Amino acid sequence: MGDHDHHDRRHEHGSELSETQLRVRALETILTEKGYVDPAALDAIIEAYETRIGPHNGAKVVAKAWVDPSFKQALLKDATAAIGTIGFASRVGDHLVAVENTPKQHNMIVCTLCSCYPWEVMGLPPTWYKSAPYRSRTVIDPRGVLADFGVTLPADTEIRVWDSTAETRFMVLPMRPEGTEGWNEDRLATLVSRDSMIGTQLARRPDESAS
Amino acid sequence: MNGIHDMGGMEGFGPVQPEPNEPPFHSKWEARCLAMNRVMSYAKVWNIDKSRAAIEQLPPLAYLGMTYYEKWAFRLEKLLLEYRLVDADEIAAGRALRPGKELPRKLPAADVPKALTRGSYSRPAHAPARFKAGDRVRTRNIHPHTHTRLPRYARGRVGVIECVRGHHVFPDSVAIGLGENPQWLYTVLFESRELWGESADPTSKVSIEAWEPYLEAAT
Numbered sequence: 001m002g003d004h005d006h007h008d009r010r011h012e013h014g015s016e017l018s019e020t021q022l023r024v025r026a027l028e029t030i031l032t033e034k035g036y037v038d039p040a041a042l043d044a045i046i047e048a049y050e051t052r053i054g055p056h057n058g059a060k061v062v063a064k065a066w067v068d069p070s071f072k073q074a075l076l077k078d079a080t081a082a083i084g085t086i087g088f089a090s091r092v093g094d095h096l097v098a099v100e101n102t103p104k105q106h107n108m109i110v111c112t113l114c115s116c117y118p119w120e121v122m123g124l125p126p127t128w129y130k131s132a133p134y135r136s137r138t139v140i141d142p143r144g145v146l147a148d149f150g151v152t153l154p155a156d157t158e159i160r161v162w163d164s165t166a167e168t169r170f171m172v173l174p175m176r177p178e179g180t181e182g183w184n185e186d187r188l189a190t191l192v193s194r195d196s197m198i199g200t201q202l203a204r205r206p207d208e209s210a211s
Numbered sequence: 212m213n214g215i216h217d218m219g220g221m222e223g224f225g226p227v228q229p230e231p232n233e234p235p236f237h238s239k240w241e242a243r244c245l246a247m248n249r250v251m252s253y254a255k256v257w258n259i260d261k262s263r264a265a266i267e268q269l270p271p272l273a274y275l276g277m278t279y280y281e282k283w284a285f286r287l288e289k290l291l292l293e294y295r296l297v298d299a300d301e302i303a304a305g306r307a308l309r310p311g312k313e314l315p316r317k318l319p320a321a322d323v324p325k326a327l328t329r330g331s332y333s334r335p336a337h338a339p340a341r342f343k344a345g346d347r348v349r350t351r352n353i354h355p356h357t358h359t360r361l362p363r364y365a366r367g368r369v370g371v372i373e374c375v376r377g378h379h380v381f382p383d384s385v386a387i388g389l390g391e392n393p394q395w396l397y398t399v400l401f402e403s404r405e406l407w408g409e410s411a412d413p414t415s416k417v418s419i420e421a422w423e424p425y426l427e428a429a430t
């Protein structure tokens with residue numbers, strides 16, 4: 001993890017990045033000296049998002065829903081409560097809603113006003129999720145956005161876009177791929193990408209690599 | 212406010228560009244920036260809608276020119292100054308020039324795990340919900356100059372209540388210091404043609420989460 005933003009090339013050779021870096025560093029000094037911030041708490045938060053809180057958590061939830069019909073039912077009824085029963089690193093906050101993909105309906109999650117995202121089950125949102133192209137186009141041209149991800153759905157599949165305008169948080173329960181009969185939860189979880197829980201991808205097929 | 216942050220339905224930003232194997236952070240300062248924002252929001256001096264409103268007040272060109280974490284850094288500075296937790300001369304000096312003030316609460320490292328779970332925005336209701344699933348509603352055509360969570364593309368549109376989500380803190384009030392003023396919250400579903408006209412993809416639908424003050428009954 002270098003200090004150069006490779007996703008943000010306009011900053012690569014300019015002074016702007018170092019200016020922000022300096023400002024953020026100065027803020028940490030000020031907040032620490034004033035006793036507002038414990039630098040060890042910052043370390044612990046960063047460590048949590050780099051290791052424990054990520055899409056692997058959501059993938060476990062999806063895999064369990066694929067093999068356990070009663071869990072799936074509970075998840076679709078109240079995702080916060082259902083996930084509370086399977087022992088996460090930390091409790092999942094209120095107002096989490098799981099929405100199920102079927103051959104008839106494909107769900108996509110967006111936040112047109114900022115970047116609301118179910119952090120606790122999926123980790124930090126990817127840069128593209130927070131970007132203007134995704135936030136602007138998903139509600140007006142969802143099939144066009146799916147095409148940017150190389151996904152084409154049947155013409156008769158309805159696409160349902162969920163704009164996260166409140167504190168409700170959504171995660172997509174993708175369809176279980178064919179050819180996975182008899183797979184256990186751990187193996188199934190390897191097929192569940194972050195993007196499949198946002199709705200910009202499908203779950204991987206068994207013949208697709210997990211890269 | 213009708214700001215640049217309200218992006219639903221705009222065009223011209225180009226394709227979505229996924230980054231393969233994107234790391235949680237692209238640089239160390241992004242991680243420090245996120246963590247400082249989390250610690251200071253835990254302090255309960257301001258609330259989540261106040262903090263969204265701070266970013267929405269960025270001029271459009273600045274908003275579009277900043278990365279996500281640059282906006283977070285800007286917001287943190289702005290709120291710290293606004294609430295007089297830090298003074299401008301301290302920002303300029305890059306160090307504290309006077310002692311800190313009392314915070315409602317602080318986050319020691321040992322308490323971080325519990326601080327990473329979101330709180331609840333649900334509040335007790337003293338009146339029944341006006342609408343039920345299946346009701347047709349029209350969103351109000353409102354254009355407040357302050358924070359709102361009713362996106363422009365969904366104003367003055369007819370949709371159907373799909374779900375009553377509960378009774379939640381009302382952003383339009385809490386963001387401007389008028390208290391939590393909780394209101395019933397609904398998922399409202401719109402046909403794409405209602406939002407985007409005849410050229411819309413007829414096989415897509417869009418829902419928003421809408422508080423009761425955003426809605427009126429439709430026939």
